[in-house]
Amino acid sequence: MEGLTKAYPGVVANSDVSFKIRPGEVHALLGENGAGKSTLVKMIYGLVKPDAGRMSLRGQDYAPAEPSVARSLGVAMVFQHFSLFDALSVAENVALGMENPPKLRELAARIRKVSQDYGLPLDPDRMVGDLSAGERQRVEIVRCLLQDPKLLIMDEPTSVLTPQEVDILFQTLRQLAREGTAILYISHKLEEIRSLCDEATILRRGKVVATCTPREKTARELAELMVGTMLTPPERSAKPKGEVALEVAGLSVASPIPFGTTLKNVTFTVRKGEVLGIAGVAGNGQDELLLALNGELRTSPSAVKIAGVPVGAAGPIQRRKAGMVSAPEERLGHAAAPDMSLVENALLSGSVRKGLTRSGFIDWAGARRFAEGIVQQFDVRTPGTDVAARSLSGGNLQKFVVGRELSQAPTVIVINQPTWGVDAAAAASIRQAIIDRAADGAAVVVISQDLDELLEIADSFAALNEGRLTAPRPTQGLTMDQIGLMMGGAHGMEVAHAEA
Amino acid sequence: MLRLEKRASPSRAWGMATPVLAVVLTMIAGGIMFAILGKNPVEAIRTIFWDPLFNPQFASYSRPQLLVKAGPLILIAVGLSLGFRAGIWNIGAEGQYIIGAITGAAVGLAFYPMGGWFIFPLMVIAGAFGGFLWAMIPAVLRTVFRTNEILVSLLLVYVAQSLLSSMALGALRNPQGGGFPGSRNLSQYPAAANPELIAGTGMHWGVVASFIAVTFAYILLQRHMLGFSIRLAGQAPRAARFAGVSPTRLVILCLGISGALAGLAGLFEVTGPAGQISIDFASGYGFTAIIVAFLGRLNPVGILLAGLLMALTYIGGELAQFMLGLPAAAIQAFQGMLLFFLLAVDLLSNYRIRIGRAQ
Known part of the structure; x- marks a missing residue:
């Protein structure tokens, strides 16, 4: 991934956003609600077409007309809200998201292998309705991994996870990055980004306001970049409690x-x-x-x-x-x-x-x-x-x-x-x-x-x-x-x- | 390319303008239909909208008919509109109308041939109570057994119609009627009659009641917490529960009020224009009132105007039938167009039309 520029005028939009992600990099896209993160990601995934600007993927011009094109070029996305059918098994759900699904038995074997390779144990025969939120997210991730993605986009993945589940997810993501997958990680949780990401692009009102290495900044500095003003933590009174x-x-x-x-x-x-x-x-x-x-x-x-x-x-x-x-x-x-x-x-x-x-x-x-x-x-x-x-x-x-x-x-x-x-x-x-x-x-x-x-x-x-x-x-x-x-x-x- | 865009807030100006626009569109489409039927469209439209009120030949008969027909429509529609606003669908006003007429007439006939000022008021109360009770059947069934009030209230119309026939042939039949079906003529029984109050206007107590109902409904919806709860429950049921509105209470109240008003309309009709309980007493006011309620945007003042307009198309339609030989079906199609256009252009108060492709 190199050189990604777009202008996108309008009320809620991105204007002249540029950044690049290297293979094997976990790149954070940071911004408040309404800063334009979702629009940007939708353009990368082919859901929305940019008005101006240019994207390229591994040196090639990249302009996906729809998500299936993006997927075939190696861009995968895990959405904040899952798109899974409760009444179907894990394998059936995965098959539904594929262009040319193999036979279910074959697919089940592949799901087992991929999920074990990445430390995401998953039984392909279980009903999705019986899974916890964390396990459902794994289904989505495994679905993406089966496509052998070059760029994996994760939209607020930790909002449904317990801290332990977050740890497991991060280990998986680090392993993926080591293997050369570029990861675009969208969040507004600063501590997560500091512990996981190599680079961060900070958006405010549709514009890139900063690019930094999150480990070198404090969460507070990141927050202030994101908001654009100084933040004062709330003051608490230490009064004794009443009846x-x-x-x-x-x-x-x-x-x-x-x-x-x-x-x-x-x-x-x-x-x-x-x-x-x-x-x-x-x-x-x-x-x-x-x-x-x-x-x-x-x-x-x-x-x-x-x-x-x-x-x-x-x-x-x-x-x-x-x-x-x-x-x-x-x-x-x-x-x-x-x-x-x-x-x-x-x-x-x-x-x-x-x-x-x-x-x-x-x-x-x-x-x-x-x-x-x-x-x-x-x-x-x-x-x-x-x-x-x-x-x-x-x-x-x-x-x-x-x-x-x-x-x-x-x-x-x-x-x-x-x-x-x-x-x-x-x-x-x-x-x-x-x-x-x-x-x-x-x-x-x-x-x-x-x-x-x-x-x-x-x-x-x-x-x-x-x-x-x-x-x-x-x-x-x-x-x-x-x-x-x-x-x-x-x-x-x-x-x-x-x-x- | 045309595209609809949701407005940030519903447009008040369009809310006012759409009924007028709908009437104009109906005139155009109806005119085309009349032209295809081989009639002069201008003359047909004039016969429907103008002649009943201003033609020197017919106006003396048809002008009073306007209030006579609009009165019950408005009275019933105002009641229905409260429920419709809250998402409670009383489709069976026709049945409540019939039952109100039966119970009211029964009270009056029980006193026959006594005189007394108290008889008519008692009949009014009995009529309202009859309609109220008939509406309580779907209300209680819905709140206790979660049945669908649309089906129950509608099916009870047919029960009420059978009851009406049975009353006209049996319990309430005129003993001096020579065996013909139908009750004594209440309009000729002074203590129970609902006469024309001002000669030549068609104004009777039912029309007065409908004006009062419009006023009360207006105040209720604009100024009273109950009216606010009704609107809230219709627009955002979960927000209504959050506010503390009890759905059960609302169902009982809305169905009760609409039933009582329909019963009143039936009582005023049977003691006035209709005169007696007869097999063909039911004239479809209860169903037409549903159209009137929507035509008037479920707004009391709108319903007042819509009721008058609807009555006009009825009278004018009849006039066009025998003056121009238009088939009855064409008149019904014309009335249907009115509702169709109204619902279609209603979109404009919540959406605006944009020309061009989506951004």
Whole structure:
């Protein structure tokens, strides 16, 4: 790979991006959400055509019209979201992605060989639906490796993995690189990039702002290159914690979501002023836990208590009255109604605690003031409060949703993925706002898949694994190893590199 | 190449303009159809839209008919629109309309030939209650057994129609009617009659009720938390659950309100324009109201206008049938075009058309 230039004008785009990757190099593509990483990668993989500029692959001009051309030239990609069929076996899934699949038995043998060579044990006959997220990712990787790629693109591969699984993945990637495969590694997780990558290209607003060797920079320097401003880590107060504000005891409830996770005997308490961080790989009961806490999912009355009052059987409105606010992970469609204005969305969850109704009649002027207050205080970039929620960018809507909940003088706050898809500067301000509320005496539960985030803001730490919650432990003094084990270790993958 | 692009926010201007555009397009397409049928398109359109109101020969008869026909359509459509907004599909307003007429008429007939101011109000309550109860069947079945309210409410229409025939032939038959099917004529029983309030306008209590319903629905949707919950549940069901809206309560409320209003429409019809419970009392208002509700964009004021427009095409259509010899099917096709164009151009309030290739 040498010389890769493209201009791509427009709103969300790349302009005049150039970089090169040498064979055997692990190259990081680093940038905030919306910096143009995905667009760039889609052009390399032939999903989007560049408006201008030129790519070349191993000295040859390279302009893939579609992904199959890219694949035949030795470019393979592992997507952030898997494209696998649950009801088919591993081998069948792999065959589906090939241009000329061999016989299944032959393919199964090849899958076994490749997966053993690279320390990614995989049984070709198993159903994909039974595999863990880490194992599914292996299916995708093995699928790519069977094509003997010259360039392997990995899009945020670690977001679904436990720390142990990340280690296994990195060993595989290093082995591939040693054998001469070029790897383009996309992420915004700085520590990963520092430990894995040889070179990094940093994108900001579609432009290359820096190229560096990540090992020579600190994570903080990388972050500042990525964001373009100085970042201040959130300040935490060391105030003693108050009495118990939220008590969850023996919470067991079946998931209302098809293929969801049943919560099993979840037990924890959060004191006033305390931030409890709940980690876990996606799909281990995070959504269900939020629903059971905010009242969308009812349980026995004593399973959830706010300030000692049983609310397990109460709905969202009563729980808001009791002082609880919540922000679900899915912003559009769950936390906010996409086609409604920001004023209406402010009313959506704010009507109870902000007193925006009088005997059922809506105080629209009050709702507007509330919405405007959120927009101002949480720096939501929007032309006004009358625009539909869906017209806001993901990060701005997240600021609005989190701001809406935090502005209601809550005593208990439950947030799922507070900074998911939000740029680093906004994420920092959201985290600071959460910590500020805790300092004001609110009990906070933060459910997140971003371990760095939890370690930064949480006083105590627990992990969800297949619907079970580990006992919360103080965050201080926890090692990455312990955290990984709390999250369920490597889901039976420990043998992986023993012989590799 | 034409391309659709989603608007950042729905366009209000287009939301207002699309009904007008749809009517214009219907006139053009309908005119072409009439021309192919060998009729003068301009004359046909004029006969449908203009003559019922302004032709000196027919207007004295057909002008009052406008409110008589629009009244029940609006009343039923306003009720339906609340449910439709929340994603609750009451397709069986026709059945609730029939049952409302039966229960209301039954109360009135029970008092015959007594006089008294209280009889008509009692009948009104009974009519609304009858429609409400009939709508509670799909509501309870949906909330308890998760049945589909579209099917249940629709099938209950046919049950109601059979019940109507049975009532006209049996329990409610006029004992002095010489054995003919049909009840006593309520419009000739002063204590139970729903007369024309202002001579020559067609205005009766049902029309008054429909105006009141429009006003209340408007206030409910704009200013009240219940109306907000209804809109929220329709637009983003999961956000509604997050907000604390109870789906069960909403199903009961929406089906209940629409059933009660349909029952009211039936009661006002049976005591006024129709006059009696008869085998052919059901005239399809309950189904046409579904079209009216959508034609009016599920907006109370829009429904008021749509109801009037729909009534006009009915009256004008009949006029065109006997004045120009247009077949009834052509008139129905014309009305169908109206709905078709309305739904088609509705796209423009959420999307804009771009010319050129995608970037």
